[in-house]
Amino acid sequence: MGRWEPGASGRLREAALALYLERGFEQTMVADIAERAGVTARTFFRYFGDKREVLFDGSSELEERSLAALEAAPATASALDAVSAALDAAAETIGDNRDLARARQRVITANASLRERELIKLTSMSAAVAGGLRQRGIGDAEASLAAETGIAVFRVAFERWVNAAEDRDFGDVIHETLTQLRTLTAAS
Amino acid sequence: MGRWEPGASGRLREAALALYLERGFEQTMVADIAERAGVTARTFFRYFGDKREVLFDGSSELEERSLAALEAAPATASALDAVSAALDAAAETIGDNRDLARARQRVITANASLRERELIKLTSMSAAVAGGLRQRGIGDAEASLAAETGIAVFRVAFERWVNAAEDRDFGDVIHETLTQLRTLTAAS
DNA sequence: CTATTGATGTCATCTGATGACATGGGATTG
DNA sequence: CAATCCCATGTCATCAGATGACATCAATAG
DSSP: OOSSOSOHHHHHHHHHHHHHHHHOSTTOOHHHHHHHHTSOHHHHHHHOSSTTGGGOTTHHHHHHHHHHHHHHSOTTOOHHHHHHHHHHHHHHHHTTOHHHHHHHHHHHHTOHHHHHHHHHHHHHHHHHHHHHHHHTTOOHHHHHHHHHHHHHHHHHHHHHHHHOSSOOOHHHHHHHHHHHHHHHHHOO | OOSSOSOHHHHHHHHHHHHHHHHOSTTOOHHHHHHHHTSOHHHHHHHOSSTTGGGOTTHHHHHHHHHHHHHHSOTTOOHHHHHHHHHHHHHHHHTTOHHHHHHHHHHHHTOHHHHHHHHHHHHHHHHHHHHHHHHTTOOHHHHHHHHHHHHHHHHHHHHHHHHOSSOOOHHHHHHHHHHHHHHHHHOO
């Protein structure tokens, strides 16, 4: 391959997270990250579109797995049931390493522009889920509403799980949140 | 007051929206906006924190009015009812000029970084609504879930209203969406 | 051995953003 | 009326993020 140490993108990811944790996102310059990873800043931008994206690499994988679960749900499942299956898959993907999730989330929560990026990733996920629902024959309106609702549940559940004192299973927290949603909307 | 034509921030807002519509957001430089408004770029950044913020000025007013409606809701109202009242207020604030909303939305939808900014504004709104619900004695978990759900309804409803062929009342669309949500979550 | 390829470096440049300081017209005050 | 202050704005300098154009060099194919 190349003449340099392989795995540049991985090193950049690690270096970025470490530095963002040490000094904060804004206080970290791309040149610093690149230096720690043993490349130049120009190379950083070849791997990641911008300074924030380096923290959101896995999101496409998350989206793919969730979509796969959505498609695999039985045809008889309701819109919300299918969304629930997608959420389970998401939980399984993320739920393995809570420490990493927490570190990442600490960095993101501390910075507005990172929160922005996180939100748009979730929105992309929402759009994808809505598309998956439509392919299951669900109408446009119901599809987007169910997808948005699913994302809302995910957001709330993730925040609970990450900040929980005890070590809970992410999937359980999601189901609990979903149940709470049903209660909430049922009450008149 | 100053020695120059007053109303600089208003002129900057108008100039920005016009230019974003004409050439697109990224193709418009801050210096262009400033020039059209008769000030310098430095002045632009005195009024608006960044190039995107100029499109989101009214969001604080929207938040305030919605919060006021939330607080004004009867004490007996459920969490979702209170949220519904807040959404009504939001609809009333926005619903007057659909053309402006549509122009703004066209610009925002066309640009990823503007969509990011819009999302974080909605999240800020969500947090504020959750806070308002907590002040009504609703528990943390239920408050944030109800708020997030409300935002989801708002997003879906706004998108429908703005893109609708006919000229519908925004409040009506919101109620319709809310009803649909209840149906959705009720089905087992 | 030579050509090709692909990841990386180097250089130049643009734009967004921000701090420090200057300026001058209107408002205030004696 | 004149001295003075206030403050919105201008001017200047500088930095960091981002991107295009082109050079470079090791591995690998043929």
